[in-house]
Amino acid sequence: MSSCSSTSRRRCPGSPLLASLLENDDILSEVLLRLPPAPSSLPHVSLVCKRWRRLVSDRVFLRRFRAHHRRNAPRLGFFTHESSGKPTFNPTMDPPDRLPCERFxxxxxxGCNIVSCRHGLVLILNRARRYLLVWDPVTGDVIRVAFPPNFGRVGGLFFTHGSVLRAVGNVCDGDQIPFLVALVVNDQGGARAFACLYSSVTGLWGDIISTACACPSEIPIFSPSALIGSSLYWMLGCSGPVGILEFDLDRQRLAVIDVPPGILAFRMFHHRVMAAEGGGLGFLCLSGYNAELWTRKKGSDGVARWVLGRTVELDKLLSLKQKGGCQxxxxxxxxxxxxxxxxTGDGVSMVQLESMQFKKPxxxxxxxxxxxxxxxYTAGLGIDNRRDGPQQLNNA
Known part of the structure; x- marks a missing residue:
């Protein structure tokens, strides 16, 4: 008799069939696989009995659990970058799911800087020494990749940016899930933009592609990309006319798209490319206390244009004081x-733009x-046991 048989019967009175089914390890594993992906889920059920702990601690189960939930993974927190160059993790979940700051x-x-965070991966660039790091904070894996030859150069006139994303599908190599890295850069004066794509499956960079910028414009370093459909988008306009750079990953094509009307210059921390409500390309423009949400739509003539959707009054939503306050x-x-x-002057608030829900600053x-x-994140259950101190770089 298994160590959990009496427990199962106590928890399933009047359900002998269910209790019998849960005696089967394969069936129980399928049930546990569908637990919410919160950090506390598996540690809590592992306390039920030794059998349940054995099942949820199995490396194959943990790999399946992460793959099953990676498209709806919870936001554990966010990373910032200190002046010393060290990435700092800041948790945002409430107990018992809140992780300590030192966990990652x-x-x-x-010279290293975080430029992208997506699908559980962090992309770090060292522009001066021309390499990138792809870091999985949960597994502790760090992969180092050199820039493709002749891609950009060292110097303040060349703003190299990048983005990371998981490859399509759940094909795993051990605990690794394939990923892609896109690098983009401007030439001197911002007349052309270049892009190149790296695949962890092949370990190789693809061809370098380029496009002309209608007006010389550069990629702001402090403007992360947006993934919408199968395309990545970056802002343009660090020292010239503002625009949007699109990298279509499927077609391997670069293009420059205009921004909503009235935006004549890029303002750091005020403009952001994003997915529109309902899908497609969107744009968020912060003007004073108002957040304007724009959508790019095709008209009856087949021409795509920007349409203003909603305007969110942040001062009313967050109860901000306009007089003498920080916009x-x-x-x-x-x-x-x-x-x-x-x-704002009260701190930093997280605002869900569609539901208008926000978290206390x-x-x-x-x-x-x-x-x-x-x-x-599945702490202490076999796959995440390495996270007790600062992780070290493993060259690859």
């Missing part, structure tokens, strides 16, 4: 659920990007 840390050399800045954006990080940390981090 990585020792980096100077809001947009320090981050979570693609998974359209949550923006708005910084937390302490103002640093001036810079807040990179939202979502992943499936």
């Amino acid at each position: 840390s990585l020792e980096l050399e100077r 809001p800045f947009m320090f981050g954006f979570a693609e998974e659920d359209n949550v923006s990080f708005f910084a 937390f302490e103002f940390l640093v001036i810079g990007n807040y990179h939202s981090f979502s992943s499936v």
Whole structure:
């Protein structure tokens, strides 16, 4: 008799068939696989009995659990970057799912900066030494990849940016899920933009593609990409006319798209490319205390144009005091659920733009990007036992 048979019967009075089914390890594993992906879920059920702990601690089960939930992974917190170059994790979940700040840390050399956070991965660039790191904070894996040859160069005139995403599907190599890295860069003066795609499956960079910018314009360093459909988008306009750079991953094509009317210059922490409500390309423009949500739609003539959808009055939503107060800045954006990080004199609030729900302001940390981090975390159950101290870089 299994160690959980009496427990199952006590919890399923009048259901001998259900209790009998749960005696089967395969069936019970399928049930446990569908538990919510909160950090406390598996540790809590592991306390039921030794049998349940054995099942949820199995590496195959944990791999399946992460793969099953990775498209709806919870937001564990966000990363900021200190002046020392060290990424800092800031938890946002409530107990018992709240993780300690020191849970995810990585020792980096100077010159490294976080530029992208998506699908449980963090992309870090070292522009001066021309390499990138793909870091999975949950498994602790760090992969180092050199820039493709002749891609950009060292110097303030060349703003290299990047983005990371998981490859389509759940094909795993051990605990690894394939990923892609896109790099984009401007030439001198911002007359052309270049892009290149790396695949972890082949371990190779693809061809370098390019497009002309209608007006010389550069990619702002502090403007993360947006993944919408099969395309990545970056803002253009660091020192010239503002626009949007599109990298179509399926077609391997670059294009420049105009921005909503009236936006003549890029304002850091005020403009953001995002998914529109209902899908498609969207744009968030922060003007004073108002957040304008734009959508790009095709008219009856087949021409795509920007249409203003909604205007969110942040002063009313967040009860801000306009007189003498600090107008809001947009320090981050979570693609998974359209949550923006708005910084004000009261702290930083997370606002869900569609439902208008927001979380109470937390302490103002640093001036810079807040990179939202979502992943499936299963502490102390076999796959995550390495996270007790700063993780070290493993060259690959």
